[in-house]
Amino acid sequence: AAGVIQSPRHLIKEKRETATLKCYPIPRHDTVYWYQQGPGQDPQFLISFYEKMQSDKGSIPDRFSAQQFSDYHSELNMSSLELGDSALYFCASSTDGKATEAFFGQGTRLTVV
Amino acid sequence: GQSLEQPSEVTAVEGAIVQINCTYQTSGFYGLSWYQQHDGGAPTFLSYNALDGLEETGRFSSFLSRSDSYGYLLLQELQMKDSASYFCAAFSSNTGKLIFGQGTTLQVKP
Numbered sequence: 001a002a003g004v005i006q007s008p009r010h011l012i013k014e015k016r017e018t019a020t021l022k023c024y025p026i027p028r029h030d031t032v033y034w035y036q037q038g039p040g041q042d043p044q045f046l047i048s049f050y051e052k053m054q055s056d057k058g059s060i061p062d063r064f065s066a067q068q069f070s071d072y073h074s075e076l077n078m079s080s081l082e083l084g085d086s087a088l089y090f091c092a093s094s095t096d097g098k099a100t101e102a103f104f105g106q107g108t109r110l111t112v113v
Numbered sequence: 114g115q116s117l118e119q120p121s122e123v124t125a126v127e128g129a130i131v132q133i134n135c136t137y138q139t140s141g142f143y144g145l146s147w148y149q150q151h152d153g154g155a156p157t158f159l160s161y162n163a164l165d166g167l168e169e170t171g172r173f174s175s176f177l178s179r180s181d182s183y184g185y186l187l188l189q190e191l192q193m194k195d196s197a198s199y200f201c202a203a204f205s206s207n208t209g210k211l212i213f214g215q216g217t218t219l220q221v222k223p
Contacts, residue, residue: 055209
């Protein structure tokens with residue numbers, strides 16, 4: 001069965017550079033969530049989209065932006081990267097807009113050096 | 114706002130039963146989910162409760178009491194592979210957010 005696909009799996013960037021993370025949800029899933037997870041931390045909600053419209057934002061820096069495209073894939077854009085942005089970034093998708101069961105991708109490990 | 118509280122660590126032996134509790138404060142609470150995450154891996158869905166009561170899925174069961182804003186995950190016949198972090202997560206229909214607790218690290222010993 002198709003799962004949530006994230007790319008790239010690993011990304012190394014220098015401070016002040018820009019990164020773009022991509023997420024391809026499970027087909028026919030209408031909701032996408034982005035999370036940031038630091039070492040030993042719980043996943044922190046960044047932003048979500050329902051039917052290509054942004055539904056809510058968490059503690060997402062102004063340097064970050066995201067969008068969901070007509071084919072439902074989503075991209076998280078991160079500019080002026082800081083060392084503290086180094087983390088695992090997960091994308092998850094669900095079918096009913098209510099996250100009764102969210103399916104997570106394998107994550108993108110971003111390292112800022 | 115939304116917040117979830119769960120113990121940070123639990124240790125148990127193989128074959129035992131362990132219960133991981135979760136209390137939540139969520140406006141527009143819709144349901145409580147449980148996820149398992151192994152080191153370096155993605156969270157994987159275990160169970161979901163929208164209504165009060167017990168949901169059983171194999172060795173795992175989850176319970177919810179909406180009046181007490183409380184739920185738990187019960188793991189039976191523990192196996193070494195169950196060593197992982199377990200997160201409760203609450204969805205708010207007011208905000209559209211799925212918020213995770215800080216996770217409980219379960220260590221299963223022989």
